[in-house]
Amino acid sequence: MQVNEEFVPTIVAFCCNWCSYAGADLSGTNRLPYPANVKIIRVPCSCRVNPTFILRAFQRGADGVIICGCHPGDCHYTTGNYYTRRRMTLLFSMLDYLGIERARTRVEWVSAAEGQKFAETMRSFVKDVTALGPNRRLEDLRCRKD
Amino acid sequence: MQERLKARARELLGDGVVTRVLGWKKGEFSYDITPAVFESAEELERDFVFDGFCGANLSKYLIQEASKPGKGKILVFLKPCDSYSYGELLKEHRIAKENVYAVGIPCEGMADADRIRARGIDGILGIEHEGEDFLVHTLYGDERVSVKEALAERCLSCKSKRHASCDELIGEEGEDVPDDVRFTEVARLEAMTPEERFEFWRGELSRCVRCNACRNVCPACSCENCVFDNPASGISQKAAADPFEENMYHIIRAFHVAGRCTDCGECSRVCPEHIPLHLLNRKFIKDIDELYGAYRAGESEDGKNPLVSYTEGDVEPSVVNERGRA
């Protein structure tokens, strides 16, 4: 991917079905662009996102992973995103502790009505990760493409 | 103390309260004490040991030992820190409480044989507490080492001399120890730059040989089947093939025991590569204490651990960025 030209990061976005995935749909409906290197994986709730999925993404060559869910208090399943919030806070803190760049992971709450926010969030996340350069601290060399 | 424990064990065996005793006996050397089950007074008399090398946490063995049908109750000796692991296992329904008779015993800290040997003391035969010192019996006579210089790391940062759960107590109940040194090392790492931290952990984790000793000894790693052994989990691995897998294994292991780890320090004690694994668990404990209020796994047999509970006003994950930059 990085052939002596501008670095284009691979971004995996986990979106909960009820809010953020719908928010992503809305940014499409409103034609609000965000970079094409963001690929969305639909999960029923942000609390379905297992830390292993995040590590797996980094292993396979993702440069950034973002998890989007309903705003706390608005979870379709009432409490799922509260657990997400605790789990991801602790996981991100651990990754930071291990020296993994903080900006490679993020949690954002995006409601089904926030198409604009979804697009802006993705743009800003891609910008942050691009600035960091390729993920070298949490990659599996066997999966390296170049 | 050894004789007191023996006597009490004999009594309970004799009264028929218990049928077996879970304790410690000498291994190959007198400093590699191992857990053992004693079924008779004779066995106890011959092999039972309790001295400054009895660091091993017996609580995890109860999962197996207390579930043996028709075997009756088993007596277990629990040092204060072990009693938290026991409490946590009870909370997770891993131990049939009705089959256990738990006796809390006092602990003045356990010695680290490596530290003693590093002082040129060899041919160790036994160890005793004597005031501020350990009295080490060796082939070449007795040696004195100050407690501070011989204690295991986890005992230097002991969290409590008070037992969490037990049926009976031998000796006086102790008190909690303030957390003033426990998190010093974690804080030191936190104060480093990310690059320094990365280098530190690379240096440590790259030594991992995936012997699984940490997993085998950890009372929180008590799964019937570990995700890393389960091909269906998608993350199974036998030996870490590259730095990523080393990271993966230790991150996920620490995450799985987060909120359940009692900081007993067994992982670091048994690691043949001397990787300070407890610093991963302790990081989670420190974060949990700071972000969600002080919590001590295993302290109570009911309630929810911080990873399976929440409050509406919890901090956002972005706190990680903000804390780091302050």
Next chain:
Amino acid sequence: MQKIGVFVCHCGTNIAATVDVKAVVDALAKEPSVVFAADYPYMCSESGQNLIKDAIREHELTGVVICSCSPRMHEVTFRRAAASAGLNPYLVEVANIREQCSWIHKDKAEATEKAIILGRAAIAKALLNAPLIAGESPVTKRALVIGGGIAGIQTALDIAEAGFPVDIVEQKPTIGGKMAQIDKTFPTLDCSACILTPKMVECAQNENIRIFSYSEVESVSGFVGSFTVKIRKKARYVDEVKCTGCGLCTEKCPVKNVPNEFNLGFDNRRAVYIPFAQAIPKIAVIDPDRCNMLKNGKCGLCSRVCEAGAINYKQTDEIVEEHYGAIVAATGYEISDVTRYGEYAYTESKDVITSLEFERLTNAAGPTGGVLLRPSDGKHPHTIVFIQCVGSRCVLEKGKPYCSKICCMYTAKHAMLTREKYPDTEVYVFYIDVRTPGKNFDEFYRRAAEEFGVHYIKGAVGKIVPRADGTLDVQAADLIMDEQLRISADLVVLAAAIEPSKTARKLATMLTASMDTNDFFTEAHPKLRPVESPTAGIFLSGVCQGPKDIPETVSQAGACAAKVIGLLSKNKLTGNPCVAHSDELMCNGCSSCANVCPYGAITYLDKEFRMPDRTTKVRRVASVNPAVCQGCGACTVACPSGAMDLSGFSNSQIMAEVDAICR
């Protein structure tokens, strides 16, 4: 060997304008296991669907991937199409190449490349799809309504009217609730009892309704469609069948000094009593704390006078077990404790009363026969001060942060009725805001002020000091005049905050229904599902969900009944098959999953396992009830051993998607 068919939609030019559809088809056709790939202008059209159906039959597809608009749009359409061609609908995956690709990207090469990657991820997931069959569970065609106030009564009547049996459990000896204690209702001023008691009678007479009065819910188990509930019928010491409600015992009972709860202690009842004349069921009850016979075996008068022989001193609590398909919480409210506000001198003066006490003092069936008299000396009050928001909108520990909603209107009612009946009485109302949204509500309030001359004062009362002459020195502020006032009042009425019943939290725990910090039940969605709890099969009626007045309560009760009827009219419930399941061999029984499950869908069984050495071992393992699980997946991450997985979004599927995207 899997056979996947890929169908790429143009969506007219919506997709085709920015994504090279043919290139996507060519690229995905080369993916392993893909045996068929095609494109079509409108996949969702009938001919598009036929293309899918034909391909399923012709190529014996084992999975279908459709690259089109958002699955939130047409996943159901395509699943139906697959099902009609004989393919399990859950073997269909949708790649979102419109909302999340063609509509946001301008560069055709870039959009095409992304569409291919999204298609690959969908194929990777589809390869791991398993045919899922939605579970079915039976529905017990009986409803339980907990609480017999107007909310519970209306809900029960509406359910019974639709032909379903329904039980009401009421903790008091009679149904009727707070509405039975109220004198008149706003804004029409009709008599509360006159409109309530016919409904109470209807409940008693309706063949579909059973009333468990003087009873409490002891335990709840089960799930939507099949709940098992234990009900404790407290001992009345009166045989419910034999008692005719003649009231002779209540006249003869020698214990005459028991404060009468129904009249809020303004008068007394006997140790054996019927709460009020129109009580339903009209059966006497003996107060075991006051009855001499029950306390020390000395009396037995009631037993001697009872012609029906209904008195039974040996009666004990009885636990009955019943089965229900749906449960309605209608536990209502209580008046919050006003003694916490020392400045109002409620405990010091009998003439400082709550609004509900005012209702009893003006009710024709009340202790004064409807004549408004001061509780202290029985004299007619000439100056009355009403204070609004006592405890409501108070963010302190002792108060309630919410608006109790009904106080503005009932205070206007009290003020108006007082002025109407006793024109010589000066009436002051201290308000912070007058909130009157509701049909004819503001008009009503304005009438009190304009036609009846009630003095509405914007401001608060700081302190009430009872004076030696029996009057109350009310110190207040008039914020519009910007002056401090002192009113010498004969009676002060506090519009106390209402709070959920103290029993509600215990009940919510039994029902695994969620509650807010104020102990009001939480609705499944504040706008779109206001009468359902997030826990399936649990419905909410009346003030237990939030403050509301009688008309609102009745309409919510009706809505709640409609939801219950909708559930009970089904013979079977079809579940969402994308639910969690636990691998018993992996499970440790640690309860982490149950701790995070918002629906209480996980229970534990002691299961016997054969060990490799031919011995057996009993272990505690988790079991998910597919009828209750909603498929959020919280448990899958809480599970340390990875025993818990989610159908339709399995660990391996999500990881396959990750791999395909990062490839």
Next chain:
Amino acid sequence: MNKQDLKEEIVRMSGSAVEKCMRCGKCSASCPSYEDMEYHPHEFVYLVEKGDIEKLMASESIYKCLTCFACVERCPRGVEPAKVVEAVRLIVIREQGMNRLKPDDIPGLWDKDLPQQAIVTAMRKYTK
């Protein structure tokens, strides 16, 4: 200090959440010094919320508050008006470097029945 800084300073010093005020007037209804004040407790809170603090600083009202804390005790929103008054008072004293009460004044104000604590309190309250 500009308006905004002044407001922030008062909010910081008093620890009072002026924006929580729902204008019920219970503070003013409870105030024993009401009649002597130009601006009353609820107006104190309101003016601070609006950032109109110079008016309060110039007013004699700030010295009329007895700090009896009746308003703090009764405010249903936890706004604590007396602490706001106290903060405004301190700002004035600090800004002008002016002592409202000088030790020399005390003999003239002395009253045998006055509790000693009142003098000490007054010194603390009105002196830098």
